[in-house]
Amino acid sequence: DVKVTQSSRYLVKRTGEKVFLECVQDMDHENMFWYRQDPGLGLRLIYFSYDVKMKEKGDIPEGYSVSREKKERFSLILESASTNQTSMYLCASSLFRTKGNEQFFGPGTRLTVL
Amino acid sequence: EDQVTQSPEALRLQEGESSSLNCSYTVSGLRGLFWYRQDPGKGPEFLFTLYSAGEEKEKERLKATLTKKESFLHITAPKPEDSATYLCAVQGRGSSGGSYIPTFGRGTSLIVHP
Numbered sequence: 001d002v003k004v005t006q007s008s009r010y011l012v013k014r015t016g017e018k019v020f021l022e023c024v025q026d027m028d029h030e031n032m033f034w035y036r037q038d039p040g041l042g043l044r045l046i047y048f049s050y051d052v053k054m055k056e057k058g059d060i061p062e063g064y065s066v067s068r069e070k071k072e073r074f075s076l077i078l079e080s081a082s083t084n085q086t087s088m089y090l091c092a093s094s095l096f097r098t099k100g101n102e103q104f105f106g107p108g109t110r111l112t113v114l
Numbered sequence: 115e116d117q118v119t120q121s122p123e124a125l126r127l128q129e130g131e132s133s134s135l136n137c138s139y140t141v142s143g144l145r146g147l148f149w150y151r152q153d154p155g156k157g158p159e160f161l162f163t164l165y166s167a168g169e170e171k172e173k174e175r176l177k178a179t180l181t182k183k184e185s186f187l188h189i190t191a192p193k194p195e196d197s198a199t200y201l202c203a204v205q206g207r208g209s210s211g212g213s214y215i216p217t218f219g220r221g222t223s224l225i226v227h228p
């Protein structure tokens with residue numbers, strides 16, 4: 001079974017702190033994604049990566065950056081956390097770059113910024 | 115631009131009362147249509163992939179069907195444990211030939227009363 005793990009289930013941070021969210025997948029998937037999910041807004045794509053050291057902006061990249069130094073690991077960084085970044089953060093991975101294929105999601109990190 | 119609309123937003127059923135959830139979509143060159151189940155506070159869990167009109171997939175009480183414009187998730191004799199949010203997503207050809215970015219609908223929240 002594909003497994004996607006995220007470093008924390010719950011995080012509480014203060015405004016202005018630098019926040020690291022880490023995601024690891026164990027099935028050699030090419031693609032990795034970071035989403036945030038808010039009530040009434042659905043899933044919104046922040047960044048994605050289709051290869052090591054490659055990254056592309058999604059729909060809402062402002063205030064975030066990412067890092068993919070190894071194929072199995074994709075990190076999301078909030079450079080200076082703000083209260084409007086309080087949300088559920090979901091990492092996902094998928095196998096192929098150009099073929100229709102499903103995503104596998106991690107359990108999510110509920111981030112609260114005070 | 116790919117688009118996905120799910121209806122209804124919320125659905126309440128009595129145990130055993132069969133019904134269907136709708137996913138209407140527009141996509142350039144369908145590579146796959148996906149259904150996910152999401153329990154509160156957790157990441158989405160993959161259910162089905164459909165690739166072409168006329169295709170059907172089944173799993174326990176769930177059956178997914180696909181036409182050129184919409185997909186249905188039929189729930190037969192639901193039980194309270196089927197209560198969850200059901201998400202639909204499509205993956206198209208993409209502007210540059212790459213197709214690894216799915217477009218998600220907002221989901222249907224299903225509650226099954228005992």
